[in-house]
Amino acid sequence: MGDAVSIYLLVVAVGLGLFAVAIGGLVWLVRTGQLEDLDTPPLRMLHDDCPATPKESQHG
Amino acid sequence: MAEAASDAAVHHEEDHKAVLDTFSYDNRLPMWFAWATIIWGIVGMLVGVIIAVQMTGLGSTWGPKVLNQEWLGFGRLRPLHTNAVIFAFTGNAIFAGVYYALQRLLKARLWCDGLGWFHFWGWQLIIVAAAVTLPLGISTSKEYAELEWPIDIAIAAVWVAFGANMIGTIFKRRERHLYVAIWFFLATFLGIAMLHIVNSLAVPAGILKSYSVFAGQQDALVQWWYGHNAVAFFLTTPILGLMYYYLPKAAGRPVFSYRLSIVHFWSLVFIYIWAGPHHLLHTSLPVWAQAVGTVFSIILWAPSWGGMVNGLLTLRGAFDKVRTDPVLKFYVLSVTFYGMSTFEGPMMSLREVNALTHNTDWTIGHVHAGALGWVGFMCFGMLYWMIPKLYRTKLKSVPMADLHFWMASLGIVLYVISMYAAGAIQAAMWFKFDASGILAYPDWMAILRELVWPYIGRAVGGLLYLTGAVLCLWNLIATAKQGQPVEDETVQAPPLAREKPVHQVVGEAAAVKGNVFDRMTAFHSLVERWPFALIITASISLVIGGAFEIIPNLVQGSLTPRIETVKPYTPLELHGRDLYIREGCNSCHTQMVRTLRADTARFGDAHMGGVPAYTRAGEDIYDRPFLWGSKRTGPDLDREGLIKNNLPGWHYRHMLDPQLTSAGSIMPGYPHLYDYASDLSDLQARMSTLAGAPMYTPYSEAEITNAEALAAEQAAEVAGRLRKALSGNAEVTVPDDLEDKEIVAMIAYLERLGTDLTRED
Numbered sequence: 001m002g003d004a005v006s007i008y009l010l011v012v013a014v015g016l017g018l019f020a021v022a023i024g025g026l027v028w029l030v031r032t033g034q035l036e037d038l039d040t041p042p043l044r045m046l047h048d049d050c051p052a053t054p055k056e057s058q059h060g
Numbered sequence: 061m062a063e064a065a066s067d068a069a070v071h072h073e074e075d076h077k078a079v080l081d082t083f084s085y086d087n088r089l090p091m092w093f094a095w096a097t098i099i100w101g102i103v104g105m106l107v108g109v110i111i112a113v114q115m116t117g118l119g120s121t122w123g124p125k126v127l128n129q130e131w132l133g134f135g136r137l138r139p140l141h142t143n144a145v146i147f148a149f150t151g152n153a154i155f156a157g158v159y160y161a162l163q164r165l166l167k168a169r170l171w172c173d174g175l176g177w178f179h180f181w182g183w184q185l186i187i188v189a190a191a192v193t194l195p196l197g198i199s200t201s202k203e204y205a206e207l208e209w210p211i212d213i214a215i216a217a218v219w220v221a222f223g224a225n226m227i228g229t230i231f232k233r234r235e236r237h238l239y240v241a242i243w244f245f246l247a248t249f250l251g252i253a254m255l256h257i258v259n260s261l262a263v264p265a266g267i268l269k270s271y272s273v274f275a276g277q278q279d280a281l282v283q284w285w286y287g288h289n290a291v292a293f294f295l296t297t298p299i300l301g302l303m304y305y306y307l308p309k310a311a312g313r314p315v316f317s318y319r320l321s322i323v324h325f326w327s328l329v330f331i332y333i334w335a336g337p338h339h340l341l342h343t344s345l346p347v348w349a350q351a352v353g354t355v356f357s358i359i360l361w362a363p364s365w366g367g368m369v370n371g372l373l374t375l376r377g378a379f380d381k382v383r384t385d386p387v388l389k390f391y392v393l394s395v396t397f398y399g400m401s402t403f404e405g406p407m408m409s410l411r412e413v414n415a416l417t418h419n420t421d422w423t424i425g426h427v428h429a430g431a432l433g434w435v436g437f438m439c440f441g442m443l444y445w446m447i448p449k450l451y452r453t454k455l456k457s458v459p460m461a462d463l464h465f466w467m468a469s470l471g472i473v474l475y476v477i478s479m480y481a482a483g484a485i486q487a488a489m490w491f492k493f494d495a496s497g498i499l500a501y502p503d504w505m506a507i508l509r510e511l512v513w514p515y516i517g518r519a520v521g522g523l524l525y526l527t528g529a530v531l532c533l534w535n536l537i538a539t540a541k542q543g544q545p546v547e548d549e550t551v552q553a554p555p556l557a558r559e560k561p562v563h564q565v566v567g568e569a570a571a572v573k574g575n576v577f578d579r580m581t582a583f584h585s586l587v588e589r590w591p592f593a594l595i596i597t598a599s600i601s602l603v604i605g606g607a608f609e610i611i612p613n614l615v616q617g618s619l620t621p622r623i624e625t626v627k628p629y630t631p632l633e634l635h636g637r638d639l640y641i642r643e644g645c646n647s648c649h650t651q652m653v654r655t656l657r658a659d660t661a662r663f664g665d666a667h668m669g670g671v672p673a674y675t676r677a678g679e680d681i682y683d684r685p686f687l688w689g690s691k692r693t694g695p696d697l698d699r700e701g702l703i704k705n706n707l708p709g710w711h712y713r714h715m716l717d718p719q720l721t722s723a724g725s726i727m728p729g730y731p732h733l734y735d736y737a738s739d740l741s742d743l744q745a746r747m748s749t750l751a752g753a754p755m756y757t758p759y760s761e762a763e764i765t766n767a768e769a770l771a772a773e774q775a776a777e778v779a780g781r782l783r784k785a786l787s788g789n790a791e792v793t794v795p796d797d798l799e800d801k802e803i804v805a806m807i808a809y810l811e812r813l814g815t816d817l818t819r820e821d
Contacts, residue, residue, distance in 0.1 A: 007281050010258070018254060018333055025243075045308065045314075050553075051550065051551055052550040052551055
């Protein structure tokens with residue numbers, strides 16, 4: 001096997017590895033309903049958290 | 061009535077309290093990473109300014125020669141600059157930004173405080189190790205991966221801690237939806253882990269020396285697959301994650317299109333990884349592979365501009381705020397530079413354009429538009445937004461931040477335009493043939509002299525940018541002083557409906573009765589329940605499986621030289637090559653004559669006995685690592701042995717003081733090579749490493765055992781020739797023990813370059 005071809009197999013294999021991970025991630029996103037609401041997340045991230053009162057912070 | 065109503069209100073409040081978790085965000089970790097960002101940023105930029113001033117001729121054409129200290133050489137400081145600004149400045153900014161945003165997006169404290177501090181101190185120690193080893197010349201020479209193997213292992217360990225902390229936090233989150241920024245952060249973790257491990261595969265030949273398991277053209281492909289994707293996964297995806305969090309936060313309005321941001325993410329993840337070969341156009345890489353790189357690079361333009369538009373339009377209706385808010389000023393210019401760089405990149409991947417821009421300073425301008433503009437401005441904007449929040453105060457001085465913005469902007473413009481000018485001059489002169497078809501500017505020095513003003517412009521631009529960063533540090537310190545650090549920020553959020561605990565789910569799966577198929581199905585559904593387990597297992601197995609399958613092939617492939625006359629380096633030449641790597645000569649000299657007439661005519665056609673001089677893949681099969689380089693400030697050296705063999709003593713005079721042979725050269729002198737005796741004590745170890753698995757360089761037992769004697773024999777021969785050539789030369793003195801000096805090994809290596817292909821024996 002020539003040098004050029006064999007190194008390509010490595011790079012392509014690793015590239016496909018990332019590809020497979022990405023596909024897996026995408027499938028998971030869809031199946032768990034991550035993509036069902038695309039309207040409120042960009043709004044919700046703008047809200048700052050409600051600060052807790054000092055007394056309650058003991059639970060934290 | 062009133063009493064009842066207030067009663068109800070109290071009850072309602074208690075219900076509300078009962079469903080809220082009270083917890084705290086760790087602000088100390090992002091705080092420390094933020095300070096590390098600005099401090100290392102200034103260090104990295106300062107080194108950049110120093111080497112930019114060197115490029116104007118400091119220490120060679122002007123200024124005291126005493127600045128030619130061995131550890132101040134451009135070849136050693138350049139990797140220090142690139143590593144510092146990429147991994148120290150940008151790296152710390154990414155970690156600060158990720159740890160701050162991740163906790164808030166997931167409504168959870170970081171998974172493990174201890175892991176966070178291991179990450180912080182581990183990363184800072186790695187940076188210090190880099191800052192010590194690189195000036196000492198301890199380098200692999202692979203760009204943006206110069207650190208030697210013990211540091212590489214430390215990087216892998218710290219990187220895994222970073223990923224584990226992110227994923228652990230995702231597991232304990234109180235917000236079901238993973239905001240798009242988090243996907244960019246996860247891709248960063250996975251991508252860099254994979255790239256770093258593959259590109260760093262090397263066999264140690266000592267505590268601070270290793271040889272790449274890949275050779276020549278293979279090593280070049282792996283390196284630029286890494287190099288390009290380091291841009292993708294260290295300088296693009298994490299910065300985009302920051303953009304998608306901090307830009308909407310600062311603008312006070314949601315991202316223009318959340319759907320577009322998701323399309324942006326997935327298209328980058330699927331396309332970026334295939335574009336690396338555009339760094340190797342017109343080389344000995346197969347043309348089909350080059351074409352793959354070009355095609356994917358052009359495709360990348362579309363999603364990149366989608367992201368740019370998405371960022372800029374997030375400010376719709378809020379553009380007036382850009383006038384008054386320095387944070388938004390930095391973000392707007394940053395995103396604009398993202399658009400510019402991601403347009404320019406695909407253009408530079410076109411073969412015809414690349415022929416002109418590659419190896420020139422145009423490329424340096426391109427990367428700095430991306431690094432200073434896109435990455436730098438995003439990081440500064442984030443710091444100006446985050447530090448006041450972490451210290452519960454307001455930015456100390458808005459006019460000072462505005463001044464920083466304008467100084468840095470002017471600095472970038474000056475820098476980039478200077479480099480475009482330099483690149484255009486280089487391309488025009490390299491490629492110019494006269495009416496009869498002969499190179500119009502055969503004298504390299506005539507070209508270099510034209511670059512003085514662009515290089516001065518670059519240094520001034522860099523200085524402006526650095527000064528802006530110092531103002532930033534002052535402003536941030538003053539801001540912190542007037543505020544109070546909020547180290548643990550206590551907040552409340554409703555808990556996420558918990559899934560069953562792990563042990564219970566596993567127990568249930570184990571309790572499934574029936575045939576083997578039913579039991580397997582039960583366990584498989586477990587894997588599906590935990591997507592991250594699936595993702596991690598899949599990627600690790602794919603990468604390991606792929607590597608084990610392919611590496612034996614690589615070895616087989618490089619066992620048999622395809623060009624009969626190409627032989628491994630002699631012991632002395634090998635030592636000279638390692639010195640070439642130590643001094644970072646590849647920072648300015650390429651060893652790749654491209655398949656372009658402008659290249660072959662300039663770099664060797666006349667000396668090749670009738671065959672064209674371009675570099676063949678088969679010539680580099682013993683080159684671990686490859687030394688093709690990427691920037692041609694000095695001439696290509698791939699045929700150096702052929703070109704200079706009629707000029708005895710030339711190299712000796714040149715490296716002692718380049719002005720002796722090349723008036724106006726901006727190369728530093730290397731007097732220390734004439735002082736130090738070659739350290740051959742580990743030469744046998746180096747050779748047996750190369751001869752061992754998995755590289756199998758064909759050195760015989762006798763060659764390895766007699767390495768020092770063979771080296772001494774060749775050194776005596778080279779030194780004898782040098783003495784003869786230099787006798788009566790008043791400019792230089794030749795030491796009595798010349799054969800022991802490092803310069804002799806270096807010259808032996810340079811004289812060997814390019815001679816294998818045409819030699820008779």
